[in-house]
Amino acid sequence: MMKTAIFLGAGASSEDGAPLQSEIFNKYFGGLRRAGLSQEDDEERALIKYFQRMFGIDVAACDSHTLFPTFEEAIGVLDLAVMRDEAYKEFTNHEIRSLRHYIIKLMTRVISDQLDKPQEHHKQLVQNLIRCDKLGETIIVSTNYDILIDNALALHSQEFGLDYGIDFANVPERSTDRYCSQPDTEHSIKLYKFHGSLNWLYCPTCNTIELTPFQDAAIYPANCHLCGSQFSTLIVPPTYFKSLTNVYLGMVWVKAELALREVRHLIFCGYSFPDVDMHIKYLIKRIQSYRRHDLFITVINNYDGKTDESRKEEKNRFRRFLGMDVDYTDLCFGEFAADPLKYWEIGQ
Numbered sequence: 001m002m003k004t005a006i007f008l009g010a011g012a013s014s015e016d017g018a019p020l021q022s023e024i025f026n027k028y029f030g031g032l033r034r035a036g037l038s039q040e041d042d043e044e045r046a047l048i049k050y051f052q053r054m055f056g057i058d059v060a061a062c063d064s065h066t067l068f069p070t071f072e073e074a075i076g077v078l079d080l081a082v083m084r085d086e087a088y089k090e091f092t093n094h095e096i097r098s099l100r101h102y103i104i105k106l107m108t109r110v111i112s113d114q115l116d117k118p119q120e121h122h123k124q125l126v127q128n129l130i131r132c133d134k135l136g137e138t139i140i141v142s143t144n145y146d147i148l149i150d151n152a153l154a155l156h157s158q159e160f161g162l163d164y165g166i167d168f169a170n171v172p173e174r175s176t177d178r179y180c181s182q183p184d185t186e187h188s189i190k191l192y193k194f195h196g197s198l199n200w201l202y203c204p205t206c207n208t209i210e211l212t213p214f215q216d217a218a219i220y221p222a223n224c225h226l227c228g229s230q231f232s233t234l235i236v237p238p239t240y241f242k243s244l245t246n247v248y249l250g251m252v253w254v255k256a257e258l259a260l261r262e263v264r265h266l267i268f269c270g271y272s273f274p275d276v277d278m279h280i281k282y283l284i285k286r287i288q289s290y291r292r293h294d295l296f297i298t299v300i301n302n303y304d305g306k307t308d309e310s311r312k313e314e315k316n317r318f319r320r321f322l323g324m325d326v327d328y329t330d331l332c333f334g335e336f337a338a339d340p341l342k343y344w345e346i347g348q
């Protein structure tokens with residue numbers, strides 16, 4: 001059976017109300033300021049110090065116009081320091097490691113706050129694919145850490161399991177309504193998350209991953225049930241992915257590549273094919289060059305206020321790398337989710 005892959009990028013999440021990477025710190029510190037800054041909390045104090053010393057931002061005085069670094073930048077400078085075993089003035093190595101943890105936690109909170117929003121498009125997409133009996137032949141891949149698509153699929157966890165391509169230490173063999181099932185190959189929906197996921201908790205001591213219940217992003221503080229070590233959320237910002245060594249994410253990539261080889265139609269949703277994602281380009285090129293059959297590619301990434309110029313640039317970005325027959329549409333993710341079948345069959 002020829003399969004179809006849906007590739008979800010940040011644009012799909014933002015259409016469902018998820019905060020953009022560039023808004024995360026404004027949202028977090030805005031909320032904190034309204035609640036009243038406390039100097040009591042170690043974590044809060046560490047974050048305030050970090051933005052003050054490293055980026056010259058006084059969070060007590062910031063407003064919606066304050067220019068924060070992106071999430072990737074804020075965490076990237078910490079990750080590189082850890083990786084290179086270097087430090088920053090006034091920050092110990094231990095503080096640098098803790099800060100990484102705090103920043104991920106901060107992002108988790110900001111994104112969790114959005115989870116009570118309706119997330120209509122993701123739910124609608126899943127429902128429509130089930131209704132026209134297409135979900136079983138669909139592979140979903142995502143560059144997003146958020147769990148919008150996970151939760152939309154989990155609403156149907158009685159009907160099918162979810163296969164992330166990795167095994168979790170805490171998932172029971174039989175699925176329950178709160179957890180997705182362990183991959184049972186045949187009837188599980190494949191969801192490959194290239195940069196990790198907010199509901200994956202990694203224990204660096206045991207080298208295992210646990211899955212948090214659906215509807216929740218990673219819950220902190222959380223310690224490994226086996227050894228007591230502090231979990232870290234398994235997410236990897238894309239910008240310096242090449243240094244990634246985590247074996248679980250490596251597995252996700254291999255499984256995704258194998259699965260995508262069976263795909264006849266690849267539908268990009270909310271993904272702009274940015275230059276920084278060279279590793280994604282590499283993967284897609286590998287799939288395209290492997291071809292045992294034609295690979296049709298559709299791009300759905302329109303949104304309100306998108307300029308003709310940026311559309312043109314984006315179209316060129318896709319076409320120069322993947323070929324002139326890429327179908328670059330003027331649809332937005334919501335339109336696709338409302339009637340996926342309309343754009344499904346191609347090249348028949």
Ligand SMILES: [Zn+2]
Pocket residue numbers: 203204205206207224225226227228229
């Ligand atoms: Zn452990």
